[in-house]
Amino acid sequence: MTPVTHCAGRRLALFGLGGSGLATADALRAGGAEVLCWDDAEPARDRAAAAGHAVADLRAIDWSGIAALVLTPGVPLTHPEPHWSATCARAAGVEILGDVELFCRERAAIAPGAPLVAITGTNGKSTTTALTAHLFRAAGRDVQMGGNIGTAVLALEPPAAGRLHVLEVSSYQIDLAPGLAPTVGMLLNLSPDHIERHGSFENYAAVKERLIERSEWSLVGVDDTASAEIYERAVEREMRLHARHLGPSGRHLPVSVRQDLPTGVSLSGRHMILMRPYDGRERLLGGVDGIATLRGLHNGQNACFAAACADLLGLRGADAHVIQSGLNGFPGLPHRMEEVGRIGNTLFVNDSKATNADSAEKALLSFDRVHWILGGVPKAGGIAALAPLFDRVQRAYLIGEAADDFARTLSGRVLSRRCGTLEKAVAAAAEDARQASGNQTVLFSPACASFDQFTNFEARGDAFRALVAALQT
Template sequence: MTPATTFAGRKVALFGLGGSGLATVRSLLAGGADVLAWDDNAASRDRARDQGIAVSDLREADWSGFDALVLAPGVPLTHPEPHWTVPLAKAAGIAIIGDIEIFCRERAARAPGAPFVAITGTNGKSTTTALTAHVLRETGRDVQMGGNIGTAILSLEPPAEGRVHVIELSTFQIDLTPSLAPSIGVLLNLTPDHLDRHGTMENYAAIKERVVSSAGLAVIGVDDAYCAAIAARRGEPRMRIHVEGHGEEAGDLIVQGPRILDSDGASLADLSGIGSLRGAHNGQNAAVAVAVARALGIEGAALATGLKSFPGLAHRMEGLGRRGRVLFVNDSKATNADSTEKALLAFRDIHWIVGGKAKEGGIEPLSPLFDRIAHAYLIGASSDAFAATLEGRVPFTRCGTLEVATETAAKAAAASEAPEPVVLLSPACASYDQFPNFEVRGDRFRALVQALPEAAT
């Protein structure tokens, strides 16, 4: 845990008592702060009280005594409208921050030179964070990984010289971190997402840009117009990542098929045969990991070993094994069309399980890849809309549930004459119509695949 010593003797209001909220309370108390917490959910309040946390309705509090309001990242700061705590904090003239901001203040106070790698983007940030941390760990580095992936940042060990923090950041977290200044900031890509929380694409991009505008070294994928413009504004020191065939900007690191090259054409890494890094999108992810590792003094054989031993990320292009010729892939983390595009580009002869709570635009943007799909199996609330999109273009079956879709797709793929048919769960949708989150959805798919008898294929 990282005790929030920079808040010693100060009184803090905190709203949101989920996992990161509880971790933040523990950090603040360990650092000597006086915390008054609240959550709109009664079960969350009871859980906090059971842990000895002071819980009281912040509507009735004296805000003149607070030094800051700490919001959980899922709580709206601006859109669609500010949470009710936000105007109270603004009226009191106090800062509105999140747990990442507390970490940044601790780093500035304890070890300002400690490596802090902050990674964001619309897609690929979890894989890139996990891969970067893995490569660094394989060389014996003391690596702490967390943030928007896995462990809440204040549950990690505190900043220290020689200890590297590799942190995934969402826009919600960035928006609550005014002093964000990582030693290495990474921006992978930008496509429309979470616009209900940010209002416009321009607002969304501006928040993401803060990760690299304030960084010592900026590592930026330049294959979309928003990121290309951000890279041009950022200037040096920066490292631009370009995937051949995806955009027109020049790159300092170039992904050319399975190879990662520098701007002079020298090979820095080869991803051939690494199943966990299949596809052009993973080429970008790996190039970022290469850029970060080299900036921290790792290259050559040590870098190659780290890439080759990466086990992959659960729910993102996760190979679940085979039944005969049929390969099963869990890509439950693909919650929008842009993310699913990466999976469709990686395979052919696809038996595609798709659907859930649809994002804006649905799956029409994927139409150039429909020729890769042997059959689609529709699940969830989006079934009617997706059926209309696929009608006359891709054969499909309305399955309703993941259970029916998995069994139906497995049988159809086994009967296929293709040399390597693929049953791919890549929903291009949020999970909330049928599952609490994409992890539960992916875990269910994994269990269904593991339970398939050989006879089923």
């Protein structure tokens, strides 16, 4: 835990008592703050009360004595309209922040030089975060990993000299963290997502850009237009500052897996090359050939970011192979192109984390002769953008709310079957793959949210894994 000592003696309101909310309440209380907690769900309030926290309806409290409202990232701050707790706080002139901001302020108070890596983007955040942490751990470093992946940030051990924190941060978390200024900030890519929470793609991209503006070093993917524009603006700001001798030079590095770059990180074949700005020095960071957990061009991008971050923070030294060794040993993440079984000539791949078309595209690009299971709660645009990849699909097996819409998109281009449930889809896909000749892949890459049939993508992926296991018995 990271006790929030800089809030000692202050009274704070906290809304949202899920996992990160309870961890925040624990950390605030451990640091000496008084916390008034609330959640719209009674079971969540009961859990907080059982843990010894003060539960109070924030609509009925005296806001004049409240120092800040700590808002869970899952609660709307601006769109489609502010949550009522945010409205109460603003009416009283109370600042609104999140758990990442509390962590950053604690870091500034107790260990301002402690290294901090923050990773954002539309797709690939979790894999890049896990891979970055893995590279440092494999080299024997003291690493804490969390944020939007796994462990809530305030449940991690506190910042300290020699301890590296690697955080995945969502747009929601950045929006609530004005003091987030990492040692290395990464923006992987941008595509339309979470528009309902930010009002427009432009607003969404602007929130992501804040991370780059405040980073000591930044790594920015330049293979999509929006991210490339953010990189160009960052360089322009840096040049203006450098011209006035107010800042370091060359602190923003571009990353590309589609083009060779004069400076920054490029994927040449399957080898990652870092060209440092201004001095022309080129360094081979490693390669990803033959690493099953880093299959596909998108994972090449993830590896470029992680390896470049490792290089920036000194993970090279005497052992020239330390980064490559870490890459070779990366175990991958559950639900992200996870190979969960093989039956005869058929590989079964769990890509439940693919909750939008852009993410599903990465999986489709990585396999041939695909029996594709997809569906759920569709995102804006559906799967129409994936049409250039339909020739990789032997047949599609449709589940959930999106089945009818997806069937129309696939009509005349891909054979499809409305299966309704994941259980029926797995059985049908496995049987069709069994009857086909040559190597086949049953790919569960839904391109949809899970909430029509499952509580989250993890539960959905676990169900797929269990169904495949049952076929193997």
